[in-house]
Amino acid sequence: MPILEIKNAELSIDNKKILKRLSLNVNEGETHAIMGPNGSGKSTLSYMLAGRDGYELDNGSITFDNIDLTQLSPDERSNLGLFLAFQYPVELPGVSSTNFLREIFNSRKKHLGEIELSHLDFIKHLRKVAENLSIKDEMLKRYVNFGFSGGEKKRFEILQMALLNPKISVLDETDSGLDVDALKIVSEGVNNLKNKNNAVVVITHYQRLLDYIKPDIVHIMSDGKIIKSGDADLALYVEKNGYSEILNEKN
Amino acid sequence: MKKTRNDQFFSNLEKFVNKVYPNQPQRQPYLNLKSWPTPRDEAWKFSRLGKLARKNILPLNLENQQNFNINKLIKDSISLVFVNGKFEKKLSDKLLSKIVIEEVQIEDFKEIINKFDNLSVKNHPTLNSTLSCSQKFFKIKFKHDSKFYKPIEIFNLGGTENTSIHPFIFIDLGKNTDVKVFQHYSTYAELLAPFEIINLSENSNLEIIKIYDDKINSHNLSLTLSVIKGEANLRSFALIKGGEFTRSEMHTLLEGENSKADINGIYLSSGNQHHDLTSCVYHNVPNCKSSQIVKGVLGEKSTAVFQGKVRVEKLAQKTEAKQMSRAIMLSDKAVSNSKPELEIYADDVICGHGATVGELDEDQIFYLSSRGISKQKAKVILIDAFLNEMISLSISDKFHNIIYNETKTKINKLLANEHE
Ligand SMILES: Nc1ncnc2c1ncn2[C@@H]1O[C@H](COP(=O)(O)OP(=O)(O)O)[C@@H](O)[C@H]1O
Ligand SMILES: [Mg+2]
Numbered sequence: 001m002p003i004l005e006i007k008n009a010e011l012s013i014d015n016k017k018i019l020k021r022l023s024l025n026v027n028e029g030e031t032h033a034i035m036g037p038n039g040s041g042k043s044t045l046s047y048m049l050a051g052r053d054g055y056e057l058d059n060g061s062i063t064f065d066n067i068d069l070t071q072l073s074p075d076e077r078s079n080l081g082l083f084l085a086f087q088y089p090v091e092l093p094g095v096s097s098t099n100f101l102r103e104i105f106n107s108r109k110k111h112l113g114e115i116e117l118s119h120l121d122f123i124k125h126l127r128k129v130a131e132n133l134s135i136k137d138e139m140l141k142r143y144v145n146f147g148f149s150g151g152e153k154k155r156f157e158i159l160q161m162a163l164l165n166p167k168i169s170v171l172d173e174t175d176s177g178l179d180v181d182a183l184k185i186v187s188e189g190v191n192n193l194k195n196k197n198n199a200v201v202v203i204t205h206y207q208r209l210l211d212y213i214k215p216d217i218v219h220i221m222s223d224g225k226i227i228k229s230g231d232a233d234l235a236l237y238v239e240k241n242g243y244s245e246i247l248n249e250k251n
Numbered sequence: 252m253k254k255t256r257n258d259q260f261f262s263n264l265e266k267f268v269n270k271v272y273p274n275q276p277q278r279q280p281y282l283n284l285k286s287w288p289t290p291r292d293e294a295w296k297f298s299r300l301g302k303l304a305r306k307n308i309l310p311l312n313l314e315n316q317q318n319f320n321i322n323k324l325i326k327d328s329i330s331l332v333f334v335n336g337k338f339e340k341k342l343s344d345k346l347l348s349k350i351v352i353e354e355v356q357i358e359d360f361k362e363i364i365n366k367f368d369n370l371s372v373k374n375h376p377t378l379n380s381t382l383s384c385s386q387k388f389f390k391i392k393f394k395h396d397s398k399f400y401k402p403i404e405i406f407n408l409g410g411t412e413n414t415s416i417h418p419f420i421f422i423d424l425g426k427n428t429d430v431k432v433f434q435h436y437s438t439y440a441e442l443l444a445p446f447e448i449i450n451l452s453e454n455s456n457l458e459i460i461k462i463y464d465d466k467i468n469s470h471n472l473s474l475t476l477s478v479i480k481g482e483a484n485l486r487s488f489a490l491i492k493g494g495e496f497t498r499s500e501m502h503t504l505l506e507g508e509n510s511k512a513d514i515n516g517i518y519l520s521s522g523n524q525h526h527d528l529t530s531c532v533y534h535n536v537p538n539c540k541s542s543q544i545v546k547g548v549l550g551e552k553s554t555a556v557f558q559g560k561v562r563v564e565k566l567a568q569k570t571e572a573k574q575m576s577r578a579i580m581l582s583d584k585a586v587s588n589s590k591p592e593l594e595i596y597a598d599d600v601i602c603g604h605g606a607t608v609g610e611l612d613e614d615q616i617f618y619l620s621s622r623g624i625s626k627q628k629a630k631v632i633l634i635d636a637f638l639n640e641m642i643s644l645s646i647s648d649k650f651h652n653i654i655y656n657e658t659k660t661k662i663n664k665l666l667a668n669e670h671e
Binding site for chain 1: 624636
């Protein structure tokens with residue numbers, strides 16, 4: 001069953017074409033990896049999916065569970081079960097992490113038609129999920145992402161993913177800035193959430209993440225489109241030979 | 252020309268001292284609107300009084316007949332109620348033995364006023380009008396060596412259209428005292444001109460929270476002069492949300508070593524409101540600290556001003572003075588002015604200042620929305636965060652929620668109006 005279908009997506013920013021007839025299909029149960037040089041449009045793709053202002057399609061379509069995504073606001077997309085782990089998570093000084101997490105958790109529950117948790121039950125649940133990601137209580141008392149280290153920010157993104165239990169997650173360079181131990185913890189966190197009804201798209205530069213999160217399909221993105229797709233071996237090939245050969249082959 | 256005004260102030264004061272008080276209880280109220288500052292006056296450039304001065308306002312001289320609901324914010328506080336600028340004993344709570352209310356002698360505060368050798372104070376319309384119009388001068392004295400656990404809540408009520416009311420309150424803390432005061436300004440007066448003097452004796456602590464919430468057509472020209480002795484600590488916080496025109500002006504004199512003054516505030520401005528936080532802190536002795544931190548949220552066609560001045564005298568080495576203002580604009584028709592002023596004559600000082608004005612951060616709104624929070628709700632969360640930071644920084648933890656709730660209805664109104 002397809003969860004996400006992107007067809008011939010074209011998008012420009014400041015009259016500069018960034019995405020050029022990009023197509024991508026993701027089915028339930030699949031893990032996809034998108035690799036590609038800096039500036040090829042990977043983050044733009046993730047913002048476009050999440051519905052950021054200014055990232056509207058010029059042409060093409062996106063459907064999610066057969067719903068046209070392009071007409072929906074970011075919060076509506078999130079409530080349907082789309083999650084983006086930001087490459088650069090945003091600091092929210094003054095917003096308590098625990099309150100923020102409770103707010104998004106209960107809002108998602110409400111949309112799923114499930115019962116919201118009381119404050120106490122939520123705290124218990126949060127503790128358990130946070131512990132699995134080696135997130136200390138102390139961090140949850142701070143403001144959202146405020147003064148977090150790079151690694152803490154990335155773990156906090158995965159914590160949100162775990163609480164929201166999305167249908168599809170796009171992880172934009174979640175591995176960058178993580179040491180090996182943190183990488184393991186984060187990957188395990190993602191793998192634990194994976195099941196046959198949801199899907200994950202990881203955007204990364206490095207094969208090393210894919211040792212932990214095993215992709216079914218690997219895409220190479222360059223200059224706003226996907227130029228090659230293959231199985232996990234494609235990532236190994238890129239790791240060994242770089243992008244240049246694939247890029248040349250295409251031209 | 253400035254000199255003339257200064258002279259005029261003193262002649263008013265003299266007239267009032269010599270002729271009127273205390274031998275002649277039937278003074279003639281005097282409200283000379285024509286002598287008020289013009290926009291050419293630097294201190295009043297952003298807050299213009301012309302429209303108000305052209306109105307036909309008469310000092311209200313009415314015995315109160317009405318009954319008022321006194322809505323305390325703190326359950327066990329001691330209320331002191333002023334109606335039409337006059338103390339209403341029967342509406343107020345009974346005082347503790349260590350708090351004394353007395354009618355003051357002019358000599359008591361003439362000396363303090365003279366300490367503020369500053370033209371902008373002496374030209375202040377409230378100083379002039381309240382000294383000549385006020386019928387009685389109240390001093391609330393907190394006796395030395397006492398910690399007052401119950402906060403005092405002072406209510407300013409009453410007033411009618413086309414009239415002015417002129418409360419005068421002198422808050423006097425004895426040595427080694429600890430006092431918390433809430434000041435409510437909730438009048439219907441065309442002009443409310445509260446004049447307050449705060450005297451902190453050695454090693455005293457005052458936390459004073461002023462809530463400006465006058466009715467929509469009111470003008471409030473609140474003026475507070477504070478003198479702080481050694482090791483004493485003034486923590487002042489103003490929340491401005493009401494009235495058509497509200498200016499909270501404070502002059503704070505640090506005249507004892509190791510003393511501290513925090514003159515912070517929040518303004519929440521909607522419709523055609525004009526809000527002004529003006530503060531001058533004078534560091535006259537070494538080793539004192541001050542902060543003037545102001546945050547505001549402006550919607551619709553509202554305007555706001557922050558004027559913060561720090562003067563550090565040559566003697567006042569090791570001064571730490573911090574100044575900051577931040578405004579969030581919800582509408583492109585709103586206007587926010589910020590005028591920081593540092594006058595530093597000492598060399599060993601740490602002074603920081605900064606001012607920012609901007610809309611809510613689009614990246615932050617997007618981040619919250621991407622987690623399923625609606626844009627409207629995201630704005631509420633971000634404004635709350637903006638204000639919460641300020642509230643935590645400025646007031647005791649135990650009052651945090653009370654003040655936060657005082658901002659809540661106004662914020663919801665601001666956002667609802669922007670949304671339309
Ligand atoms: N807000 C923006 N304004 C202008 N150009 C942008 C903006 N965001 C991205 N770009 C441009 O879009 C291209 C793709 O960027 P990005 O999606 O961040 O690539 P990647 O994530 O693959 O490194 C780059 O050329 C970048 O400079
Ligand atoms: Mg990127």
